[in-house]
Amino acid sequence: MTETSDSQRCVPCSFDRGPPDRWAAVLRLCPKGFLVPARVTLRDVARVAAVSAKTVSRVVNQDEHVTPSTRARVQRAIADLGFQPNLVARSLRVGRADVIGLVVESLADPFFARLTSAVEQEAHERGLAVMVSSVGHVPERESVIVQSLLVRQVAGLIVTPMSQSHAYLAGTQQRTPVVFVDRLPEDITSDAVLVDDLAAGEAATRHLLDHGHRRIGFLGSELRNPTTRLRLAGYRRALAERGIPDDGSLVAVGAGSAQQAREAAEKLLSGPRPPTAIFSSNMRCSLGLVPLLHGSGRTDVAVVSFDDFPMADSLEPAVTVIDHDPELIGRAAADRLFRRLEDLDAPAETVVVPVRLVPRGSGELRPPGPSGGRDSGADGRRPPASPAERDMRPAPRQEAADGARRSGRGRRP
Structure with missing residues (x-):
């Protein structure tokens, strides 16, 4: 009879705990007639533990949404079978x-x-x-x-x-x-x-509203881009919450480059009633808007930029941003x-994945005027920090995906 190699060493039938059909799918006969583990898969563990493959996956990935008794049963099956979680081999x-x-x-x-x-x-x-x-x-x-x-x-x-x-x-x-x-x-x-993106648009606009602005411009790319549509919807929702009418003359969209964003911003600022603040809804737009303001001496216009960009924190005033973590x-x-x-x-x-607002100066400028805006106190002091200014820091690396908010739907409503 053919001998087995060391890598396929026979194991006595100590695996036979329970009805034979429970183990039939995960054991095989070696040339010497002993039962030995076959190539154990995640589904084999699920069958032995009498749970779904998804439950085994949750235990392997240390998901907290598994009852202690089920976790113990799965872990015993893993140990008994010698299952080695190997994502590449499994997937x-x-x-x-x-x-x-x-x-x-x-x-x-x-x-x-x-x-x-x-x-x-x-x-x-x-x-x-x-x-x-x-x-x-x-x-x-x-x-x-x-x-x-x-x-x-x-x-x-x-x-x-x-x-x-x-x-x-x-x-x-x-x-x-x-x-x-x-x-x-x-x-x-x-x-x-x-x-x-919806929350980002709301947070940026509320922040500017909290600092006394009522004429707030929106600068964005093409409306066929869903991120632009959502950030614009957040901007409009924040205005509506304060009872401020949506003024179409303050919305400039369609900028596909920094140069186009610069031209759109020039048009916004040259109007008869220009905005005192602008929400720039992406980095490309900010790279057109911010140099324009600094080059023309219009650093009195408040700015919140979605996404950080090089040198944003080195300008005077430094640029307030809605930050998100690409990593x-x-x-x-x-x-x-x-x-x-x-x-x-x-x-x-x-x-x-959540965002956070990082105040640096440009988003905290108040509108021109003796009172510094309708929401200013008599002493001209800034109102209390809005909830949008709270630092919503990303989850630690090992819990990156679990730290993000999850939805069971394939589409956001």
Whole structure:
């Protein structure tokens, strides 16, 4: 009879605890007639522990939403079977490369550069490589790039959506899971990791309102961009809360570059009733607006910028920003993809990453006038800090995805 190698050493039938059919799926006969563990999978552990594969995954990933008795049962099955949690071995199907694809808008953008670095780090820790491609502000390139990655049999995809429709991915997600980042996809339901853009627009506008401003401008990119629409909706909601009419002459959208943002800001400020404050809804717009204000001596105009940018904290006044953590977003997106690889049948999930307002000076300027704005006290002092100014710091690295707020829906309402 053929002898087994040391790596396949026979084990006496001490595994036979309970009815034989309970172990039939996870044991095999070696050439000497002993029962030995087969290649144990997560589903085998689930079968032995009499729980779902999702529950085993939660125990392995130290999810707190598991009862102590269930956790103990799963841990016993893991120990009995000698199961070694190995994400790559569990999640990569036969024929798939040990590579994930990452499609971003532009690697020249510091936000996407930092996000990419975080995704690469998370993948590296799991023994995976990342194939990165940039759409380059050309929405039509997205589907071409994604299809080229699918042809290369990547294990999964993380995509910053720019296309007007993602119906081209409708039939692929059961084979190659996709996580969208920064924006929701169009026409399909999928996992996504988003910044809370609506809350960002509200926080920036409320902050300016709290400092006495009533004529607040909005500077943004194209309305086809869902992040612009959500930040504009937050801006309008904050105004409505204070009973301030929505003045369309204060809204300038469509800026696709810093130069276009500069031109739009010039038009806002040259009007008969210019704004005393401006919410710049992305870094590109801020890179057009802030140099314009400093170059023309208009540093009396209050500014809150969504997203930090180089030298923002070195100007006088330094620029108040709505800050978000690209590394946290990248880690959360990678975590969501790896969890999806473990359970292709789970409902789509949206992870919403919080933002925080960082006051530095430009957002705390008061409007011109003897009273410093309608909300000023008689002594001209600044009102108490708004809730938006509270520091909502990101979760620690090891709990990045769990620290983000989660929703069981594939789309934000």
